[in-house]
Amino acid sequence: xxxxxxxxxxxxxxxxxxxPDEVVAFxxxxxxxxxxxxxxEQLEDAAGxxxxxxxxxxxxxxxxxxxxxxxxxxxxVIPFTAGRKLAWVPWALAAGLAIAATxxxxxxxxxxxxxxxxxxxSLSYREQTRSQETLIAELRSRDALSSVQIAxxxxxxxxxxxxxxxxxxxxxxxxxxxKLDRFPKAGAEKDYQLWIIPTGGNPVSAGLVPVGDDGLAxxxxxxxxxxxxxxxxxxxxxxxGGSTQPRGEVVLVGK
Amino acid sequence: MSTNGDxxxxxxxxxxxxxxxxxxDAFARLYDRFSPGLYSMVLKMTGDEAEAQDVLQDAFSHxxxxxxxxxxxxxxxxxxxxxxxxxxxxxxxxxxxxxxxIAEKAAVEExxxxxxxxxxxGLAELNEERGRVRAALDQVTQDQRQAIELAFFNxxxxxxxxxxxxxxxxxxxxxxxxxxxKLREILEGQS
Numbered sequence: 001x002x003x004x005x006x007x008x009x010x011x012x013x014x015x016x017x018x019x020p021d022e023v024v025a026f027x028x029x030x031x032x033x034x035x036x037x038x039x040x041e042q043l044e045d046a047a048g049x050x051x052x053x054x055x056x057x058x059x060x061x062x063x064x065x066x067x068x069x070x071x072x073x074x075x076x077v078i079p080f081t082a083g084r085k086l087a088w089v090p091w092a093l094a095a096g097l098a099i100a101a102t103x104x105x106x107x108x109x110x111x112x113x114x115x116x117x118x119x120x121x122s123l124s125y126r127e128q129t130r131s132q133e134t135l136i137a138e139l140r141s142r143d144a145l146s147s148v149q150i151a152x153x154x155x156x157x158x159x160x161x162x163x164x165x166x167x168x169x170x171x172x173x174x175x176x177x178x179k180l181d182r183f184p185k186a187g188a189e190k191d192y193q194l195w196i197i198p199t200g201g202n203p204v205s206a207g208l209v210p211v212g213d214d215g216l217a218x219x220x221x222x223x224x225x226x227x228x229x230x231x232x233x234x235x236x237x238x239x240x241g242g243s244t245q246p247r248g249e250v251v252l253v254g255k
Numbered sequence: 256m257s258t259n260g261d262x263x264x265x266x267x268x269x270x271x272x273x274x275x276x277x278x279x280d281a282f283a284r285l286y287d288r289f290s291p292g293l294y295s296m297v298l299k300m301t302g303d304e305a306e307a308q309d310v311l312q313d314a315f316s317h318x319x320x321x322x323x324x325x326x327x328x329x330x331x332x333x334x335x336x337x338x339x340x341x342x343x344x345x346x347x348x349x350x351x352x353x354x355x356x357i358a359e360k361a362a363v364e365e366x367x368x369x370x371x372x373x374x375x376x377g378l379a380e381l382n383e384e385r386g387r388v389r390a391a392l393d394q395v396t397q398d399q400r401q402a403i404e405l406a407f408f409n410x411x412x413x414x415x416x417x418x419x420x421x422x423x424x425x426x427x428x429x430x431x432x433x434x435x436x437k438l439r440e441i442l443e444g445q446s
Contacts, residue, residue: 004429007432008425008428008429008431008432009428010432011428011431011432011435012413012428012431012432014435015403015406015407015431016341016342016345017406017411017412017413017416017431041329041330042435042436042439043432043435043436043439044330044334044338045330045331045334045439046435046436046438046439046442047334047337047338047341047403047407047435048330048331048333048334048335048337048338049334049384049388049391049438049439049442050296050337050388050403050404050407050408050438051292051293051295051296051333051337051340051341052292052381052384052385052387052388052389053299053385053388053389053392053404053407053408054295054296054298054299054408055295055299056291056292056295056381056382056385057291057294057295057298058291058294059290059291059294059307059308059311060304060308063290063308063311063312064283064286064287064290066312067286067311067312067315067316068279068282068283068286070312070315070316071279071282071315071316071319072279
């Protein structure tokens, strides 16, 4: 015979009203006490009927489709149950293992190939970046005493992670050259625009930089007004035709 | 879930065992049979249609994944599904700390939501069952009825229920247990 306090706890347990620490103790007791289990089952049975007390409302028809679509994408492990015939089990396991091994081998092979490709690509990027940096260093040392400024622009945006931009600018001549590589298209009705940011002044447009389908651009430029002291160069995405001041997103900056 | 009791229970248990074996058609049929009852319950608990749909989605996903844990000797398939769904609903309410707000809401207004008449399978049975449970609840004492409805459709603690009913805690616990057992006894006597 279950004492009355425990019977009351069974009611709270079914209704999920027992505090969490008491649930653990109750679960242990439940596992060991068939009479208590029977009581909980009776109480659950009664609670199950209470669902019908709610005013009847149909779920929206689209919900069924969503749920059916969900379960089709779920991976489910169907456990072995004792009542089934056992003879096929070792064969099924062996077949499963063989299939899994083949799949893993194929997948591993794909990963290996991808890994080699990524490594090669990464090496190629590193080499190109290194050669560009070497060239910049050379140009810098060669023109150390001249008015030529060379800048390598970079971006923190994921889209422009691999983009390379180099600006060579001769302040005395007030003209320069910009070279872009691995640039995505600026987008419909958009253009890339180069800006010179003078020390203590507003950005000065250095013109549009049209990027080809190959992601490359090489453009000579002359700023719209003379700039003697430069803080930085920047490239932004502007409405087609460009802007007098940067209005769009600045995608690369450097000095 | 119906007046012709054992047959319906048998059908539901059979469907659930097919679901356990990965039968999507059985799952779709089970959805048609259970979803109006479960959705109505969750909607009453949450008072929010979008949330009720999310809960139902979670619950059916659980039913699909865990159908093999259902034991027909322990409970009816619908009772099992009610417990799964109610647990999902309570988890969600607790996580979102929404129950305090929801408790203030009135029960879902019947006229604000589409009625199920003739849209889904087994609706006549569902309505019949609703009438039967309502009639059984009317035979439970009012104190017990209040306690079990407050406990079932809300995420109150037993202390909160006691406070709302201005009744000692021990009395509330006993009312919930006795009310449930009485309800079961009445429903069993009817079938």
